[in-house]
Amino acid sequence: xxxxxxxxxxxxxxxxxxxxxxxxxxxxxxxxxxxxxxxxxxxxxxxxxxxxxxxxxxxxxxxxxxxxxxxxxxxxxxxxxxxxxxxxxxxxxxxxxxxxxxxxxxxxxxxxx
Amino acid sequence: xxxxxxxxxxxxxxxxxxxxxxxxxxxxxxxxxxxxxxxxxxxxxxxxxxxxxxxxxxxxxxxxxxxxxxxxxxxxxxxxxxxxxxxxxxxxxxxxxxxxxxxxxxxxxxxxxxxxx
Numbered sequence: 001x002x003x004x005x006x007x008x009x010x011x012x013x014x015x016x017x018x019x020x021x022x023x024x025x026x027x028x029x030x031x032x033x034x035x036x037x038x039x040x041x042x043x044x045x046x047x048x049x050x051x052x053x054x055x056x057x058x059x060x061x062x063x064x065x066x067x068x069x070x071x072x073x074x075x076x077x078x079x080x081x082x083x084x085x086x087x088x089x090x091x092x093x094x095x096x097x098x099x100x101x102x103x104x105x106x107x108x109x110x111x112x113x
Numbered sequence: 114x115x116x117x118x119x120x121x122x123x124x125x126x127x128x129x130x131x132x133x134x135x136x137x138x139x140x141x142x143x144x145x146x147x148x149x150x151x152x153x154x155x156x157x158x159x160x161x162x163x164x165x166x167x168x169x170x171x172x173x174x175x176x177x178x179x180x181x182x183x184x185x186x187x188x189x190x191x192x193x194x195x196x197x198x199x200x201x202x203x204x205x206x207x208x209x210x211x212x213x214x215x216x217x218x219x220x221x222x223x224x225x226x227x228x229x230x
Binding site for chain 2: 004006009033040041042043044045048088090100101103104105106
């Protein structure tokens with residue numbers, strides 16, 4: 001099993017602060033997806049990163065794929081209470097196992113007003 | 114657009130009972146999946162299907178069964194419920210062809226919260 005490790009597991013910050021969530025693996029992955037999940041709902045895709053060194057921005061969220069394609073990070077600038085939720089990274093299980101996504105254990109983010 | 118619809122939203126079972134979790138999607142997606150989510154453990158794949166009549170095991174299939182008789186529906190069956198099956202269950206779907214990106218996003222339902230006591 002190719003594990004994905006997310007850190008930190010919990011993050012509690014004040015509105016306006018910046019934060020970074022990390023997703024690491026011991027093996028190279030061809031692509032990585034970031035999802036956000038709100039209480040009582042299913043995860044929703046935020047972004048897919050494919051190319052080593054790639055940076056993608058989604059408003060105040062910046063996603064980076066490591067040069068070696070073994071790690072990724074999600075940076076939120078000036079966090080708002082609406083950013084509260086569970087952030088999950090996921091990668092394909094490998095080979096021809098399309099869709100068999102392996103998920104990290106998630107980062108629970110709480111942004112206090 | 115309804116997307117992926119799961120029923121019921123909540124269920125309490127006694128040990129040894131059986132039940133079926135329903136999942137239907139209206140996006141004409143060919144791939145469908147069942148995941149379970151335990152606190153602090155992310156999501157683990159139970160079963161998935163690449164099309165009607167075709168299913169395959171994921172990471173944690175023991176104690177579950179699935180069928181895929183139509184493109185739209187992918188029910189998950191628990192035959193003899195056990196406390197270890199207490200979890201939140203998510204159904205998801207995606208569309209994939211050999212000409213599309215392998216990064217096609219998964220669309221999730223809102224989950225079924227199951228408690229086995």
